[in-house]
Amino acid sequence: xxxxxxxxxxxxxxxxxxxxxxxxxxxxxxxxxxxxxxxxxxxxxxxxxxxxxxxxxxxxxxxxxxxxxxxxxxxxxxxxxxxxxxxxxxxxxxxxxxxxxxxxxxxxxxxxxxxxxxxxxxxxxxxxxxxxxxxxxxxxxxxxxxxxxxxxxxxxxxxxxxxxxxxxxxxxxxxxxxxxxxxxxxxxxxxxxxxxxxxxxxxxxxxxxxxxxxxxxxxxxxxxxxxxxxxxxxxxxxxxxxxxxxxxxxxxxxxxxxxxxxxxxxxxxxxxxxxxxxxxxxxxxxxxxxxxxxxxxx
DNA sequence: AAGTTATCCAACCGCCGGTGA
DNA sequence: CTCACCGGCGGTTGGATAACT
Numbered sequence: 001x002x003x004x005x006x007x008x009x010x011x012x013x014x015x016x017x018x019x020x021x022x023x024x025x026x027x028x029x030x031x032x033x034x035x036x037x038x039x040x041x042x043x044x045x046x047x048x049x050x051x052x053x054x055x056x057x058x059x060x061x062x063x064x065x066x067x068x069x070x071x072x073x074x075x076x077x078x079x080x081x082x083x084x085x086x087x088x089x090x091x092x093x094x095x096x097x098x099x100x101x102x103x104x105x106x107x108x109x110x111x112x113x114x115x116x117x118x119x120x121x122x123x124x125x126x127x128x129x130x131x132x133x134x135x136x137x138x139x140x141x142x143x144x145x146x147x148x149x150x151x152x153x154x155x156x157x158x159x160x161x162x163x164x165x166x167x168x169x170x171x172x173x174x175x176x177x178x179x180x181x182x183x184x185x186x187x188x189x190x191x192x193x194x195x196x197x198x199x200x201x202x203x204x205x206x207x208x209x210x211x212x213x214x215x216x217x218x219x220x221x222x223x224x225x226x227x228x229x230x231x232x233x234x235x236x237x238x239x240x241x242x243x244x245x246x247x248x249x250x251x252x253x254x255x256x257x258x259x260x261x262x263x264x265x266x267x268x269x270x271x272x273x274x275x276x277x278x279x280x281x282x283x284x285x286x287x288x289x290x291x292x293x294x295x296x297x298x
Numbered sequence: 299a300a301g302t303t304a305t306c307c308a309a310c311c312g313c314c315g316g317t318g319a
Numbered sequence: 320c321t322c323a324c325c326g327g328c329g330g331t332t333g334g335a336t337a338a339c340t
Contacts (some may be wrong), residue, residue, distance in 0.1 A: 026308070026334085048325070064326075065309065100328060115329075116307050124305085 023057040027066055031056055035063055036071055069110040076108030080117050082157060086150040088114055089122075089142055 023031075038054035044067060047060030056063060069075070080088070084106055091102040099111035099118075106114065123133060125146075131137045 024310075046325085059310095060325075061311090061327090062309075069308075097329065111328075112308075119330095120306060 021057065022059055024062075027070075031058070032066070032071060035067060039067065065112075069112045074108050075110065077113065080109075080113075080121075082150055082154045084109065085117075085121075086147060086154065088117065089147055089150070092118065092122075093139065093142065 034054050034056055038050060042050070042053075044050070044064075047064040049060075051058050051060045051063045054063070058066075070077075087106060088102060091105060095101055097115075097118075099115045103109050103111040103114050126133045126138050129138065129141065131141075
């Protein structure tokens, strides 16, 4: 994807362009497809000239953000998995608010999404505990309670998925997660709950067992646009169906923020509910633990 | 059912560092 | 060296939606 948009000189603008007002706010389907088509042909980068050449009345920044956070083929959106939650907590404890750095270890996740996750889910729990995010209390809670609990639930989910895989394909554990954990935390411990390779190795999980291409295509929560284009061996992008008539169909049926996939997973696989219970990280047991350990005023 | 509050997240903003003229 | 431009990053906002009263 090194081909840059050099064909169009950004400094040469017609008077008409100079009068062109920049558009803001939510992107339309048409704008998305303009951007996708242009990047498919010319590659990404040089965002200001790209925006101009693609005929988008957007800033280069806006195009870059839209592409990276939403449109690029490998973007994953939707529920943050337990493994990803654990990784985010670990990496944040190490690097703080270095969202882009953290995102590098969560394939397909944008820094924006991780940041949003942190600000909404994690900060909410800090608020519930009435303690500061940067306080030792909260850091201890994350390290000695939250992370071990996540590890337990990941292990439990792995066990369940081993059973379920025989009859249904449903796990969405990222194969890259194991690599990330091993790379970042080669010999790590989580407050007494050790993270070892056997806990996460996908040889134990349903993802490996059901890792056929068709399965991945069906369930991987990738960009909504991936059916419209595909990534070639040389990492270039091919438009699968350039027929503009498809736009309407695509818009009507698929431009729905991935709800189909999520609802499919949840409606067909009730056990997923037990996995994605991220909002219930602190049960009565935990609250008691917190009160005892940290004198939290729950 | 209607109004209010909380939550989520896409998108914007401002700052900063790198780069090239 | 200076300046302008660009891309990347982290912080913030505001609209849409869900949950609650």
